[in-house]
Amino acid sequence: MAAGLATWLPFARAAAVGWLPLAQQPLPPAPGVKASRGDEVLVVNVSGRRFETWKNTLDRYPDTLLGSSEKEFFYDADSGEYFFDRDPDMFRHVLNFYRTGRLHCPRQECIQAFDEELAFYGLVPELVGDCCLEEYRDRKKENAERLAEDEEAEQAGDGPALPAGSSLRQRLWRAFENPHTSTSALVFYYVTGFFIAVSVIANVVETIPCRGSARRSSREQPCGERFPQAFFCMDTACVLIFTGEYLLRLFAAPSRCRFLRSVMSLIDVVAILPYYIGLLVPKNDDVSGAFVTLRVFRVFRIFKFSRHSQGLRILGYTLKSCASELGFLLFSLTMAIIIFATVMFYAEKGTNKTNFTSIPAAFWYTIVTMTTLGYGDMVPSTIAGKIFGSICSLSGVLVIALPVPVIVSNFSRIYHQNQRADKRRAQQKVRLARIRLAKSGTTNAFLQYKQNGGLEDSGSGEEQALCVRNRSAFEQQHHHLLHCLEKTTCHEFTDELTFSEALGAVSPGGRTSRSTSVSSQPVGPGSLLSSCCPRRAKRRAIRLANSTASVSRGSMQELDMLAGLRRSHAPQSRSSLNAKPHDSLDLNCDSRDFVAAIISIPTPPANTPDESQPSSPGGGGRAGSTLRNSSLGTPCLFPETVKISSL
Amino acid sequence: MGIQGMELCAMAVVVLLFIAVLKQFGILEPISMEDSSDGELELSTVRHQPEGLDQLQAQTKFTKKELQSLYRGFKNECPTGLVDEDTFKLIYAQFFPQGDATTYAHFLFNAFDADGNGAIHFEDFVVGLSILLRGTVHEKLKWAFNLYDINKDGYITKEEMLAIMKSIYDMMGRHTYPILREDAPAEHVERFFQKMDRNQDGVVTIEEFLETCQKDENIMSSMQLFENVI
Numbered sequence: 001m002a003a004g005l006a007t008w009l010p011f012a013r014a015a016a017v018g019w020l021p022l023a024q025q026p027l028p029p030a031p032g033v034k035a036s037r038g039d040e041v042l043v044v045n046v047s048g049r050r051f052e053t054w055k056n057t058l059d060r061y062p063d064t065l066l067g068s069s070e071k072e073f074f075y076d077a078d079s080g081e082y083f084f085d086r087d088p089d090m091f092r093h094v095l096n097f098y099r100t101g102r103l104h105c106p107r108q109e110c111i112q113a114f115d116e117e118l119a120f121y122g123l124v125p126e127l128v129g130d131c132c133l134e135e136y137r138d139r140k141k142e143n144a145e146r147l148a149e150d151e152e153a154e155q156a157g158d159g160p161a162l163p164a165g166s167s168l169r170q171r172l173w174r175a176f177e178n179p180h181t182s183t184s185a186l187v188f189y190y191v192t193g194f195f196i197a198v199s200v201i202a203n204v205v206e207t208i209p210c211r212g213s214a215r216r217s218s219r220e221q222p223c224g225e226r227f228p229q230a231f232f233c234m235d236t237a238c239v240l241i242f243t244g245e246y247l248l249r250l251f252a253a254p255s256r257c258r259f260l261r262s263v264m265s266l267i268d269v270v271a272i273l274p275y276y277i278g279l280l281v282p283k284n285d286d287v288s289g290a291f292v293t294l295r296v297f298r299v300f301r302i303f304k305f306s307r308h309s310q311g312l313r314i315l316g317y318t319l320k321s322c323a324s325e326l327g328f329l330l331f332s333l334t335m336a337i338i339i340f341a342t343v344m345f346y347a348e349k350g351t352n353k354t355n356f357t358s359i360p361a362a363f364w365y366t367i368v369t370m371t372t373l374g375y376g377d378m379v380p381s382t383i384a385g386k387i388f389g390s391i392c393s394l395s396g397v398l399v400i401a402l403p404v405p406v407i408v409s410n411f412s413r414i415y416h417q418n419q420r421a422d423k424r425r426a427q428q429k430v431r432l433a434r435i436r437l438a439k440s441g442t443t444n445a446f447l448q449y450k451q452n453g454g455l456e457d458s459g460s461g462e463e464q465a466l467c468v469r470n471r472s473a474f475e476q477q478h479h480h481l482l483h484c485l486e487k488t489t490c491h492e493f494t495d496e497l498t499f500s501e502a503l504g505a506v507s508p509g510g511r512t513s514r515s516t517s518v519s520s521q522p523v524g525p526g527s528l529l530s531s532c533c534p535r536r537a538k539r540r541a542i543r544l545a546n547s548t549a550s551v552s553r554g555s556m557q558e559l560d561m562l563a564g565l566r567r568s569h570a571p572q573s574r575s576s577l578n579a580k581p582h583d584s585l586d587l588n589c590d591s592r593d594f595v596a597a598i599i600s601i602p603t604p605p606a607n608t609p610d611e612s613q614p615s616s617p618g619g620g621g622r623a624g625s626t627l628r629n630s631s632l633g634t635p636c637l638f639p640e641t642v643k644i645s646s647l
Numbered sequence: 648m649g650i651q652g653m654e655l656c657a658m659a660v661v662v663l664l665f666i667a668v669l670k671q672f673g674i675l676e677p678i679s680m681e682d683s684s685d686g687e688l689e690l691s692t693v694r695h696q697p698e699g700l701d702q703l704q705a706q707t708k709f710t711k712k713e714l715q716s717l718y719r720g721f722k723n724e725c726p727t728g729l730v731d732e733d734t735f736k737l738i739y740a741q742f743f744p745q746g747d748a749t750t751y752a753h754f755l756f757n758a759f760d761a762d763g764n765g766a767i768h769f770e771d772f773v774v775g776l777s778i779l780l781r782g783t784v785h786e787k788l789k790w791a792f793n794l795y796d797i798n799k800d801g802y803i804t805k806e807e808m809l810a811i812m813k814s815i816y817d818m819m820g821r822h823t824y825p826i827l828r829e830d831a832p833a834e835h836v837e838r839f840f841q842k843m844d845r846n847q848d849g850v851v852t853i854e855e856f857l858e859t860c861q862k863d864e865n866i867m868s869s870m871q872l873f874e875n876v877i
Contacts, residue, residue, distance in 0.1 A: 007720035011772070012742045013873050014779040015755050017787050018794045019815065020869050021860055022839060027869045039716050056716070099723075347653045384657040391660065 043081035044095070049088040050081070057098050064122035066098065090117040102129035105136040111143055150424060172252035189308070192245055196304050199238040203298050206231055239275040242268065242301075264307060271301040314418055318411040325410075329403040333370070336399055340366045340392040347385040354381070365389075370396025445475065446482050447493060695728035697769040706770070707777035714773065721769055729766040732756050746820030754814060758794040784870045785857070792856050802850040808836045 020027070042058065044051045044066070061067040074082045084091070090109065094117065097103040105114060105128055118125055128136045166174075175185035206224030224231050246268045253259035274294040281290075306312040319326065341362035348356040355378040356362045365378040369392050380389045486492050697703065703714055722728070730738075732753065739752040759767050759775045778786050793799070797807045812832040819827060843851045843859045860866045 007724050008738050009742070011776065012739065014776050015739075017779045017870075017873060018755070018758070018791050020872070021788070021791050021856070021866055022812070022815070022835070023865065023869065024835070024838070026865045027872060030872050030875060039712070039719075054719070056720075347657070382654075384653040387657040387661060391664075 044091075045076075045079070045081045045083045046086055046088040046091040047084070049091075051091065051095055053095060053098070060098060060101075066094075066121060068122075070122070086120060087113070087117060090114060094118075094121050094123065097123065097127065102131070103127045104129055105132035107135070111136070111139045115140075150428070169252050170254070172248065173254060176249055176252060188245075192241065193305070193308050195238050195241045196301055196308075198234065199242075200299070200302050202231060202234050202238075203295075203301075235275060238301075239272050242272045242304075246272065264304075267300055267303045267306075270297055271304060274298055310418065311415075314415055315411070318407070318414050321414070322407045322410050325403045325406045329400070332399050332402075336370060336392075336395060337363055337366045340370070340388065340395075343388045344380060344385055344392070347382055347388055348380055351381050351385075356380075356385075366392060369393045371400065372397060446479050449479055450493075695766075695768050697728065703770065703773060707773055708781035709773065709777060717773060717776070718769060721772060729768050730772075731766045735767065743818045743820075745822060746818040748818045750810075750814035751818055754794060754797065754811060757797070758790070780874055784861075784867065787870055788857055788860050789853070792853050802852055803856070804850050805836060805840060808839060808851075809833060812836050812839075 039054050039056050041052050042055050044053070058066045058071075065071055071082050074084055076083045090106070090113065093104055093106055093114075103118075103123065105111075115125065125136070125140075174181060175188070179185045179189035207222045209220035210223040210226045211220060246265070249265070249268075250256060250259060259265055274297045277294055306316065341359050344365060345356050345359045345362045348354045348362075356365065362378075365380075367373075368375050368378075369389060372393060374393075380386050482493065697718065700711060700714060703709075704711055707714070709717070724730075724738075725734070735756050736749045736752040739755065740748045742748070756767065757763075759771050761771050761774065775790075778790050782790070792803070795803045795808060795811050797810065809832060812835050816827065816832045816835075821827070840849075840851065842863075843855055845855050845858070
């Protein structure tokens with residue numbers, strides 16, 4: 001309780017006078033006295049609401065904003081108060097912390113807003129008082145989970161965009177995990193589902209007694225014995241399909257050990273194993289008993305449906321997460337069963353012809369009674385037995401009723417969570433699209449501005465389009481910034497459309513689409529940077545490395561010229577590269593060539609091994625670009641840049 | 648006759664359940680003579696109001712503003728207006744986290760609690776502080792003597808001094824340099840008595856104490872140490 005300490009410290013120091021006569025060594029001098037001005041009232045103005053407090057109150061916590069000299073930054077000398085442009089409702093709680101030493105968490109506010117306020121005022125979230133701590137933590141955890149789910153969904157949403165060049169294995173695994181990615185996966189999914197159903201139905205139908213149409217046998221045979229070949233064929237077909245599926249999954253799994261240990265694969269194995277064992281086991285009578293038992297395991301095929309049904313998976317997950325409650329239920333039931341069985345046994349002992357022959361025999365009665373089944377095959381006949389039997393059934397109701405709501409609430413929570421996740425995933429796509437639109441809006445504004453001749457240095461003010469003039473101060477400065485960037489790098493911004501046209505026949509790969517979403521810098525997404533260095537339009541993949549002399553590689557990560565489009569892997573020799581530019585080394589400002597560059601953050605090093613040397617700007621191996629002319633008027637070039645970038 | 652036994656048990660269980668049900672309905676209350684009524688009427692803790700500001704100003708050497716500031720802090724910490732011994736020990740212990748300050752806090756508490764009613768009021772608090780911070784050297788020494796004299800009989804015996812010394816050394820805790828020896832307090836007491844006890848009668852009176860302290864340069868100079876605390 002820092003508040004308490006600060007208040008009592010003078011007292012503790014004063015009480016140290018008691019040590020003075022006992023001191024054997026001279027005591028150290030007291031620390032320097034700062035001029036104690038006496039306590040004064042400070043006014044803190046938070047968005048118009050005035051809070052007044054003693055200065056001492058704020059000084060109690062010197063490592064926060066209000067307690068340290070940091071608040072002087074917010075001091076308004078004209079009005080003599082400290083002005084904060086923050087939420088006044090939240091400030092109440094912050095100030096109360098100073099006053100009482102306990103930080104309370106407002107129940108109706110968003111927990112993230114509260115966190116932000118705490119961060120602003122320099123309070124650590126651990127200061128939240130005990131009364132509110134539990135709730136604060138719960139809400140924060142819930143929030144964090146939800147955000148994590150969002151992120152996961154976002155990443156998973158990118159899943160369908162396969163990285164180009166993934167192996168067959170990865171594609172197969174993806175097809176297995178998300179059947180909706182491709183039609184073949186969907187077909188496979190439904191086929192396996194169908195065969196699972198067929199197999200299960202065949203198992204069931206096998207045991208129905210078929211009436212022989214022609215012959216009247218002494219007893220009715222189950223269908224399985226009447227048509228053994230048919231059922232055997234069906235079984236074989238199903239098992240073949242299941243085996244094939246299992247092997248394919250095993251092959252495609254990224255981590256085979258983990259796959260082998262997973263529940264689903266175990267179910268698969270258990271489903272198909274009886275068949276093979278049945279094949280191997282010879283059909284003699286001793287073993288056939290065991291063989292028949294094995295057929296029971298065929299029913300586990302029905303669990304393969306859990307891949308197809310999410311609800312089933314949720315149920316399984318719920319049961320797993322409620323393991324402790326289930327365990328408790330089981331334990332308490334066992335205890336009660338043993339107790340009541342013993343009591344009933346001894347109560348009914350005297351009766352002759354009693355069913356309660358032993359305590360284990362009484363177990364059956366107890367279970368049936370406690371679960372209120374009441375088959376009636378065992379009933380007590382003595383009065384004591386009846387009394388205890390009724391107590392048994394009453395307590396059974398109670399014991400079972402207690403843990404069940406916990407399990408139910410768990411299931412409900414998980415189920416709703418899942419539903420929420422699905423709904424959010426659906427909404428996520430819309431949200432992302434909208435965000436992308438907003439982001440490209442800024443670049444579009446700039447491009448629009450350029451198109452309207454805003455960059456013309458000519459002072460033809462009237463000819464400038466009205467839209468150029470009506471930009472806000474922010475926009476003006478932003479556009480100026482982009483313009484400076486263009487000048488620095490000797491490249492120009494252009495829009496996605498032009499860029500993708502430039503790419504033309506080259507396969508888009510995953511790069512183009514991805515790069516549109518990553519950029520959040522002033523550099524627009526997926527922009528096409530132009531080079532003012534003249535190059536004739538050549539549909540050759542030349543990758544430019546570090547065409548800007550002035551900018552080091554590190555800082556220009558996002559503008560890195562990566563070829564998303566490497567058409568030819570054959571490294572161009574330096575001489576050949578050098579040859580070309582010299583041909584067309586005319587500083588012609590009219591013909592502009594574009595270098596297609598993809599901006600992506602971060603730079604995947606795997607694709608640009610030779611670019612990793614940030615050495616001389618002239619260094620660099622292959623360069624990839626597609627070049628084409630454009631008619632955008634840009635100011636003249638810097639010869640140095642040309643030379644450098646021409647390798 | 649196991650059957651009879653079981654029937655008896657069954658009857659007993661039935662009777663017990665019956666009584667439990669009746670208790671629920673409150674029919675059996677006269678039988679259960681619990682003093683449940685007292686629980687509700689538990690009085691809230693005693694509240695204490697200090698004397699007026701002017702009187703306190705007369706009694707102590709603090710200015711009005713200082714008294715106001717002191718009282719605000721005091722009231723903030725103890726809204727009821729008094730500090731009981733446990734709270735006091737808790738507070739004092741926070742200043743000495745490495746050792747055990749409870750014993751010394753106990754002695755301090757007794758020294759501050761002038762009227763000996765088991766709780767420190769604001770007046771006690773402020774009067775004590777006034778002596779310690781604004782009092783004359785004489786008064787401070789008298790206060791210290793009062794602290795050491797546990798049974799307030801006017802004499803400091805060796806046992807009392809030993810208790811005080813031990814409590815002070817306790818506050819140091821175990822992790823000291825050099826290592827705290829078992830007989831360090833006793834040695835210190837011996838030295839103290841050698842210095843203070845003029846007539847070697849085994850006790851230190853107030854006169855001996857004052858005399859010796861006033862002759863000791865170290866002690867006199869260190870008396871000024873804590874004057875600027877408030």
